[in-house]
Amino acid sequence: MKLLNQTIDFEALDNPAVTSYAARVNAGExxxxxxxxxxxxxxxxxxxxxxxxxxxxxxxxxxxxxxxLSEGLVCLTLPLAAExxxxxxxAPIYPVANRMQRAVMDTIGAMPExxxxxxxxxxxxxxxxxxxxxxxxxxxxQFEAQNEDYAFVRVEGDGVxxxxxxxxxxxxxxxxxxxxxxxxxxxxxxEQRLGWTHKGIERRFKGMxxxxxxxxxxxxxxxxxxxxxxxxxxxxxxxxxVTPPPRALWLRAxxxxxxxxxxxLGDLGYLGNDVALAFGLMQFMRxxxxxxxxxxxxxxxxxxxxxxxxxxxxxDIDEDGKRAIAAQCDVLEGELHALKDIYDDHAGLQDxxxxxxxxxxxxxxxxxxxxxxxxxSGQCWDLRCNHPCAPYxxxxxxxxxxxxxDVAARxxxxxxxxxxxxxxxxxxxxxxxxxxxxxxxxxxxxxxxFGWIEGWRGDIxxxxxxxxxxxxxxxxxxxxxxxxWPALEHAIIDNIVPDFPLINKSFNLSYAGPDL
Amino acid sequence: MFPMLRQIFRTGxxxxxxxxxxxxxxxxxxxxxxxxxxxxxxxxxxxQIDAGSCNACEQEIHALSNPYYNLEALGIKxxxxxxxxxxxxxxxxxxxxxxxxxxxxxxxxxEPKLVVAVGDCGCTGGIFGESYACCGRIANVIPVDxxxxxxxxxxxxxxxxxxxxxxxxxxxxxxx
Numbered sequence: 001m002k003l004l005n006q007t008i009d010f011e012a013l014d015n016p017a018v019t020s021y022a023a024r025v026n027a028g029e030x031x032x033x034x035x036x037x038x039x040x041x042x043x044x045x046x047x048x049x050x051x052x053x054x055x056x057x058x059x060x061x062x063x064x065x066x067x068x069l070s071e072g073l074v075c076l077t078l079p080l081a082a083e084x085x086x087x088x089x090x091a092p093i094y095p096v097a098n099r100m101q102r103a104v105m106d107t108i109g110a111m112p113e114x115x116x117x118x119x120x121x122x123x124x125x126x127x128x129x130x131x132x133x134x135x136x137x138x139x140x141x142q143f144e145a146q147n148e149d150y151a152f153v154r155v156e157g158d159g160v161x162x163x164x165x166x167x168x169x170x171x172x173x174x175x176x177x178x179x180x181x182x183x184x185x186x187x188x189x190x191e192q193r194l195g196w197t198h199k200g201i202e203r204r205f206k207g208m209x210x211x212x213x214x215x216x217x218x219x220x221x222x223x224x225x226x227x228x229x230x231x232x233x234x235x236x237x238x239x240x241x242v243t244p245p246p247r248a249l250w251l252r253a254x255x256x257x258x259x260x261x262x263x264x265l266g267d268l269g270y271l272g273n274d275v276a277l278a279f280g281l282m283q284f285m286r287x288x289x290x291x292x293x294x295x296x297x298x299x300x301x302x303x304x305x306x307x308x309x310x311x312x313x314x315x316d317i318d319e320d321g322k323r324a325i326a327a328q329c330d331v332l333e334g335e336l337h338a339l340k341d342i343y344d345d346h347a348g349l350q351d352x353x354x355x356x357x358x359x360x361x362x363x364x365x366x367x368x369x370x371x372x373x374x375x376x377s378g379q380c381w382d383l384r385c386n387h388p389c390a391p392y393x394x395x396x397x398x399x400x401x402x403x404x405x406d407v408a409a410r411x412x413x414x415x416x417x418x419x420x421x422x423x424x425x426x427x428x429x430x431x432x433x434x435x436x437x438x439x440x441x442x443x444x445x446x447x448x449x450f451g452w453i454e455g456w457r458g459d460i461x462x463x464x465x466x467x468x469x470x471x472x473x474x475x476x477x478x479x480x481x482x483x484x485w486p487a488l489e490h491a492i493i494d495n496i497v498p499d500f501p502l503i504n505k506s507f508n509l510s511y512a513g514p515d516l
Numbered sequence: 517m518f519p520m521l522r523q524i525f526r527t528g529x530x531x532x533x534x535x536x537x538x539x540x541x542x543x544x545x546x547x548x549x550x551x552x553x554x555x556x557x558x559x560x561x562x563x564q565i566d567a568g569s570c571n572a573c574e575q576e577i578h579a580l581s582n583p584y585y586n587l588e589a590l591g592i593k594x595x596x597x598x599x600x601x602x603x604x605x606x607x608x609x610x611x612x613x614x615x616x617x618x619x620x621x622x623x624x625x626x627e628p629k630l631v632v633a634v635g636d637c638g639c640t641g642g643i644f645g646e647s648y649a650c651c652g653r654i655a656n657v658i659p660v661d662x663x664x665x666x667x668x669x670x671x672x673x674x675x676x677x678x679x680x681x682x683x684x685x686x687x688x689x690x691x692x
Contacts, residue, residue, distance in 0.1 A: 126612040127648050141648055145615040167617050170596035172564045172577050175614060196613045197568045200649030216643055222572025222668065266578070279520055285582035286530060292579070302670060303572055342519050512570045515611075 003069060004036045010074065016243055017234040017389045018452045019072030027088045030065065030078050034093045037067045037074075043368050043381065045073065045452075046461045046478035047090070047100040049108040051136045053082050061085045061110050064476075066450075066461060072387060073452055075463070080110050089116035096368045096483045099194075099514075107134040107202065122195045122515070124148045133203045134474075155181035155189050163497065167196045171501075174511035178500075185496040190489045197515040205475035210236045210310055210443045213472050217462065218305050220477045221513035226252075226259040227455030228462070228477060229308035234389070235464035235475075236310035238449030240441035248312030248439075249390045250432040254325075255304050255313070257421040257428070260456040261332070262291050262303075264414040264421075267508050271411050272343065274502040275352040283339055287332060294328055312438030322429045329422045336422075340415050353408035357491040357503030360405050369487045371458020371480040373507050376413045377405035383454035394431070395424055407506040417456075443470040457481060457510065479513025531586040537683045538676035541662050543655070548628055553682065556602075559591040560682055563601035563625065567618045567654065568611030568644075573635040573668040577605065585671045592678065598622075603630040603681060606658075608638035610651040622658045630681045632662045634674065639663040 001010050003021065008029055010021040025033065034044075045066040052059040060082035067074045078087055087104075089112045090097040101112040102121035109132040111118060123129070125148035132138055155162075160183055167175035177193040201220060205213055217232035218225045230252050237244060244252075265288040272280020292302045299307050299315045307315050317325075343349055359369060364377035374381050378401060384392045385399045400416035402409035443466055451462040458480025467473035484507060491503050548556070564577055580587040581594070595601050598621045610618055622631070633654040636642040641652030654660050664677035 124613040126615070131648065133648055138648075142646065142651075143612075143648065145612060147616065167614065168565055168621055172566075172574055172594065174566045174569075174571055174574065175617065196617070197566070197611050198613055198649050199568055199609060199611050199644045200647045201644070203647065203649075204644060219570045219572070219643055219667075222570040223575060225570075225572065266575070279524070282583050283523065283527070285579070286527065286584065289579060289582050289584050296670075303575070303668075305572070305667065338519065338523055342523065345519070510571065512568075 003071060003074060004033065004040060006033050006036055008033060013238075013448070013450070014241070015238040015450050017237065018450045019387065020075065020450050021072060022075040022077065025076045025078055027078060030076055031088050031090075031093070033076060034065065034067070034090055037069065038093050040069075041365065042070070043068050043370055043483070044094040044096055045459065046463070046476065046482075047097055047104065048463065048476040048478070049104040049110050049134065050465075050474045051108055051134060052079070054136050061108055063087045063104065063110060064463065065090070066463070073450060075450070085110035086113050088112075089114045091116060094368055095366070096486060098486070100482060106132075108132050109135065119151055122198045124195060133200055150193055152179045152191050152193070153189070159183045160188065176511050180497060180500075182497060185498070187492050187495055187497060187500070190492045192485060192489060194485065194511060195515050197512045199516070201516045202474075202476060205472045208472045210239065210441060210472070213464070213475060214310055215306060217475070217477055220516065221479055221510040222303065223263055223510065224259070224455040224457065224460060224479075224513065225303055225305045226255045226308060227453045227460045229306070230256060231451035231453040231460045231462040232464070232477070233308055233310045234451030234453070235449035235462045236441055239444055239447040239464060239466055240310070241444065242311055242439050242441045244312040244439055245436040246390070246433045247435040248437045250428055251313045251315070251317065251437060252308050253391050253395065254317070254425060254428045254432075255299070255307055256453070256455075257424050258291065258295065259304065261418050261421050262288055263456045264418045265291065267505065268411065268414055270505050271353075271407070271502070272349065274505050275349050277346065277349055280339070280343065280349075283335075287335055291328065291332070294324065298324065309438070311441040312436070314438070316437050326426060326429055329425055333419070333422055336415070336418060343411070350408065352499070352502060353411060354406060356407045356499050357495055357506060358404070358406045359487050359491050361403055363490060364405060364487065367487050367490065368483055370483050372413055372417070372456065373410060373484045373487060374458070375400060376402045376409040378403040381458070383452060383459045387452070389453075391428070395427055397424055407502055410506040445470045455480065457508070458484065477516065479510050481509040481511075482514045484509055485514070530583045531589060532584055534590055534679070535672050535676050537679035538673070539680055541664055541677045541680050543663050544659075544661050547630070547661065548682070552628070556682060557591060558679070558682060560603055560678070561593055561595045561601050562603045562605050562678070563595055563598045563621070564605045565607070565618060565621055567606055567608045567614045567657075568650070569607035569635060569637060573607040573638070576668045576671055576674060577607075577634070579671045580674060585675065587675065598624040599626065601625050601629070603632060603678070605632050605634060605678070606638060606654045607634045608654045609641045609644045610654060610657045612649050612651060615651055615657055618657055630661045631658055632664060632677055632681055633660045634664050635669060636665050636667045639665045642667070
């Protein structure tokens, strides 16, 4: 079938949870199609590489580009040469492709062409430039750690100086490096250097069975473990040609909405703390703890890790549990109302929140910002509404949108989404069908599956492929933070250095997720 | 102001009693002298370092400061600089890219210093293991006094481990 009036003939994939299309393209077709998708204002979902040389004569490497079209997910595969592989630079079309291309370069050794940014991203001089961990012939090896001399972009002029922050940050935060160029208190430029928590997850996946892979996928970014587990399960179920029982899908939605609520509560607390309202932190952390404890009591784990498994879920809920959750929703709704009034009326807090760290809707569109940060800047991206998988097609959630794109807007989207998720949880409790909670998933050789789930930060994407032995051949997990981190570099411009922690927290992006 | 005070009053004090130290988590013999431990009491300053975790351990470490666990009431607080710290609370596995940074933070921490490894990955390398990108457990990079397993360990387990690092080694005394 044809998409976006382009000549490429797409094949519809048998991927029940995610409507998806795939095609093999040449470099010209890839560029033309991406340009057409960009013109139609459709976002880039993910970009990753793979080694296909073992498939035999004529095969080299491959570059995979996933796009979000109104019809569904589209995956374009560009075959690359076996010797000195290279691919066209997509960053002029999709600016967010920059870091993903550099990750492809670091992991399989395929170069973006032309004027592309070819500075390493995941590789920090701690393994040799000619060691590509995702090539099939890369041996297991360990190398001497070394200091890296990274080519930061320098800002020059009278009174400009640099502030280097990280990789170890001042608080209890994940590691990353921020290089600020400032005059006085004003930030002229921020450049991020990430990749510090790169643990070689994609290489780790290789050779794992489908169920072992689920555990690893649930540990890509711990705060989104439910969303990752669900996205991975969708991909594994496409491979095993299994549809989980309906009750399992409703239970998954229950866990996912609880994860969303828990993370939003924590963020709302920390946003208060960053403007010196410790009261807000203590109140919201208390509410978060209440919900986390209930997770442990009802589902056996405070963050619900490994509760979503390929084929279904490993936990069920009885009538007592349902009643407890319903009561918990009522309590939280009352508390949330009281706390929102306090936040709304607090002059000091509003003064720090409003107009701070702005991403205008126009800038958000140019940068391709997705997820929660996108919705705070008027970008209508929420998979639960745009491409609802079961049971969201029946739940029909209402998208929370703000247009100011400042810290206040990102806080408001969180308040709105907690409220909306409470309504979803109630609806799930009322309408959840009875029945089994798990089907058996058997792996199948040489199959491919996609998973795509709206986590609390944005859409999490998993591309999974099995080899001839039915084990994992390639698994790429994509965190929405890839697309949102670059926006933070813009949000801080012309703001003062002391507002950076607040602006950063208002995005609260994952380091572990994109570092992989 | 009044709604805030009303909310504080309505919430009341929710803090719970602290658990006892869990001596079984200790990896080395107590390196601090009896005299020093008596001086220190339970006053302790912690520098938390994420050396490559998936961030779930960080969430539980955050929870230590919530009103239920109220770690600060025990005299234990978090600091921004390793130079002000008595104890490094390290989550792992140690990503290769974090190896030098972790060693530098350890070197910057004044003696006598304690290191507590957090989580299955911090204790053993966990699901990530050792590879081109991963040094595995914390003890592969810096000396570790106490190891707290769990994926992630709960706030109570974290408190038991942190307290084990700073209480006299009762078990050891008995043997002597």
